[in-house]
Every structure is written in C-alpha cells, then in structure tokens.
Amino acid sequence: MNLKKTPIALAIFSVLSTAHAADSAKTNLDSVIVTANNAPQSLKSVTSNTTVITAEDIESHQYQTLQDAMRQVPGLTTYSNGGLGTTTSLFMRGMGGKNILVLQNGMQLNDPTLTDGTTNFANIMLDDVERIEIIKGPQSGVWGANASAGVINIITKKGGKRASVNFEVGSNNRKKLAATLGAGNDKVDFTFNFSDLSTDGFTAIKKYKTSGAGDEKDPFAQQEASFNLGINLTKQQRLEAFIKHGSGNSESDYSTPNTSSSSTYESTLRQIQYLATLGDLSTKLYAQDSHIRRGYPAYSSVYEGKVNQFGAQADWHYADKQQANFSLTSKQLEDLQKSNSYYNQAASLNNTNQLFGERWTVTEALRHDEYNQFDNKTTGKIGTKYHLMPKVFISANVGTGYNAPSLYQLTNLSTQTSKLKPESSTGYDATLRLFGLTLTYFNNEIKDELVTDSSYKYYNQNGTSKYDGVEASYKRSINAINSDFTLNFTQQTAKDKDGKWLARRPEQQGDLTFDYFGLSQTHIGVQTKYIGTMYDKANQKGANIGNYSVTDLVADYQVNKHLSVYGKVQNLFNEDYTPAVASYESDNVTPKYVYNNGGTLWFVGVRGKL
Structure with missing residues (x-):
C-alpha cells in the first residue's frame, strides 16, 4: 500500500483546508489537569505544544505499549528491531531518545547505564496508566537534563473505587491477563494493578524480501505489578505512596536469523510524598528512586542503574488565575555494577499568568x-497563548535545553578530550489552532553534541545539528454518521553539523484515525500510518526504507455495563515494510537481512468491569 509523497500531502492539506467547520469533539481536553510545568494546571493554561492521551484513548484504540500510543502523535516516530521486547527507538521532532525525558508520576525512566542515557521504550506497558502527557519543545527550564526535545510523563491510576479484569489471546500464542482493583473512602484509598503478557513472537531478523517463515521465533514475556496508596491525614494533608515492579525476558537476533540472544529486564519504581494545602499555597515533599537491571546471559553481562531523588515543591496561587511554582531537588545517578555515580542539585521557578478573563496566558520558567x-547549567523558557475565540488561539514558545553526559560516556572518553560537557540546545515553536485544525512550526538546534570517534570513545563535537518542520493536526466529530475523525501530518528535516540527513528520520509522515460508533454498543476504528522518504543510513545513504503505509483495525462491543469484548488487527494488509536494516549486500544499498515487522498480527480479549 505505497502512498506517494505528493498525493498524500495534497489529500491531507485539502482536508485541513475545511478546518473552518465547527469543532464538536466529544472530549473537552482543555479542562484536563496536567503537570506539563511540574505543577497541576488546566491544559488550556499550558502554552507548550502538549498532547494528552487518556485512559479512554488507550482502551478504545487497544494501545498495549508506549510505542503503540506514540505512533499517532504528530512529530513522533518510532520503530523496533523486531517484536515485543526488542530494542525500540523513539524520535521527537527528529531528535533521538537521549533528548526525551521519560517520567512515570514524575520519576525518571531514562536508564543511567545505557550508553546515551535514553529509555528502555520496549518495556513500558500501559495497563495501569490514567493518561500520558507529551510536551514538545525544550523543557529543561522545568525538568532539567535530557528534556531538550521534550518530556513524556506517564501518570498512573490513583486510588478509588474500581475493579476490572481482562484476558487476551492472539497470534504467535500471545496471552495476556491484566487486573485492577481499587477502593477508598474519605480517609484512605488504594489501587492495585497486575499484568502478565507472553508471546512466542516471531523472528526478529529475516532475509530481505522473505516472510521469515521457518526461522526460529523470538519469544517475549513480561509481568508488572503496581500499588498506589493514599492516606488523608487531615482535610489539608495527604500522604501518598507508590511502588511498581516489572520483570521480563526476551530473545532477539544479532546480524542474522536463528542467532538467538536472550536478555532479562527488571525495574522497580518507589515514591513517597507528603502533600499539604495552606490556603492558596500547596506544598509537596517527596523521595523517590528508580532501579533498572538488565542482563545478557550469553555474554555474562549485567547492567544495573539507579536514580535517587529528593525534593520539595510549593505551588502558590498568589492571585486569581495567577500561579507560581518553586522547586528544590537533589538527584543521584548510579551505575551499581561499576560503582560509578554523579550528583545533581537544582532550583527552579515557574510562573503562569492568565489575563483578560483567561484569554491570554503567559508562562516563564527558570532553572x-x-x-x-561537569559544568553547571542554567536553562529557561518563555511561552504565550492568546485565545481569539474559545476554539481559536495562537501560541509561541522559546526555550533552552541540555543533555547531561551519561555515566557510560563519562568513563569512556576519547583522546580528543579530557572532560565532557553537557550538550546545549535552543528551540522555538509557533502554533495556530483554528477550531479543529492545529498548525505548528518548530525549530531546534543542538550544540556540543556528544559523539564517538573511530574507537567508540566520546567527545563533544563542534558545530550545530538542526531540526525543523511543520506539524498539522485536524480533529472533527461527524455527528451525522456518529464518527470521530483525526488526521495528522508532519514535514521535517533532521540534519547534523555538516548539513547531512540523520539516519531513520522520515521527511514526512501522516496518520489517519477514523472511529465509528453508529452500531449499537459497538465501536469500530481504523488507523493508518504513513511514513515518507526515510533512509537507513546517515546522509540519505543505504536503503530507502520509507514510502509505505500500515493500517490497524480495532473493534469493541459492550455486552452490558460490566462486560465488553474487543479485538485488534495490526498491519491489516500485511505490508512488508522494513523498520531497519540489519546488514547489507556488497553494494551497501541492497539490504541482505532486515528487522522483521511480524506481518499481520491480531489479538482478541474480554474485559469485565464493576
């Protein structure tokens, strides 16, 4: 199902040109409370380009992993080196995973033992998630290191009365059991979540232009459990505790099929916080840590990292619709196997003013x-948003960011340097929202980027990498046919200091989501993702692995208020696209072995709720 660049661009923008039609989306996200500026506030008052994926979105579109949910966000690109559990990469506006700070309830998920401090995206499941906030643009002025492209904050379900269980089966002997139980009163509340997912998988690497049938399979299994507890000490004081543990094992291939390489993964998140409200002042004291352990039995290798953080925050509503947030944090990143660590202390100030009856919002951040x-850093951002009408606004943001050297990089120095310093970045964007249409232009630059020499040792290179582009999104509810319609399109460039294209960044991408509710108690959804020109190697070398589209089909039927059945077919038309190339023929253009997308995959399930 190849789509040419010009037709899809024309089709998308011809639809976008009808954006003057009334915006009647069923869910009003403007009133949703988010933490984009590290303090609770309405989405309407956030100037940064922010996308919120709710628990309802996750359930209706059957998103299983963070990667699934990110595929439909404008400006984000993702791919895996095989099936579930294999190495997964995520790009935000062309910038890689090291530039994206990933949090769960404010706790850092970036792995300090990975070479560039990125996140294990393959192991993030969504069964206990209430919402996902994606904040694009430099956010170091709010969140600190590794937020130069943006932040993904995953918020889990809070305590309260709820109970659900669902069971799934699918292709490649896929089986999943997940359950949630919660209860509470005005004194105490809790939520417990559990999930167990396993699959025989498929071969991670296959010979180019073959199905991979007959090659060995690469299985995956992961279990997770989380517990959220809240105790209301008084009407103004609350104590919260959160713990989550996940473990899994997977297999993948290296260079060729039938070359099994197994790995294990373990993650523990722990957080305790004290919340107090004193009139117009809300305060928080917290302690948290994240512990990640990765093992590779075939190589007798173990990587074990930990991030410890303590902090205090004060959120002051000093006037009507005027809000300031103060924060002090202390953080330690550790490599437990190598007894290596570094420390970070930070102070930050955020301020948000809503003026003229909330029509004009101005926000500033300094950290x-x-x-x-290594060197200290001071970063900040300024943003503004003006509502000409309730569904019409313009906004603009400018900010600075940085990426801290990872523990691995600090101990693997090139002979070209005696000391590493943080990468620094600047970026800005401007947005126009016109009813259901949103148009954004973005521009980001990174200086002193950390790269490797011929011996794979690290140094800061001179020069500036540049990323810019346009994001377009159109959302509409078509009440006449009981349907919701979403169309996204991104045109971008991602180039290094010499003006050469970076690898595996598509020049353009788009997606179409159509949800139909016209049948009684039934929802049917179709999602099509298009990837334009994209080369496997830098400087547009190697194979062009883009110019394809993939369609997923979802459906669910509400049997009664307590029971529903659902299903999903991924890659409905069995598109033989290549996520990435594993090795090349002698011409360095024709792929020899490629990573496998698995072809058409499916699962069905039943969900019970009280």
Missing part, C-alpha cells in the same frame, strides 16, 4: 542545575 562531574 539552575549544579553537577559534581
């Missing part, structure tokens, strides 16, 4: 970070 092993 100073101090480190014991």
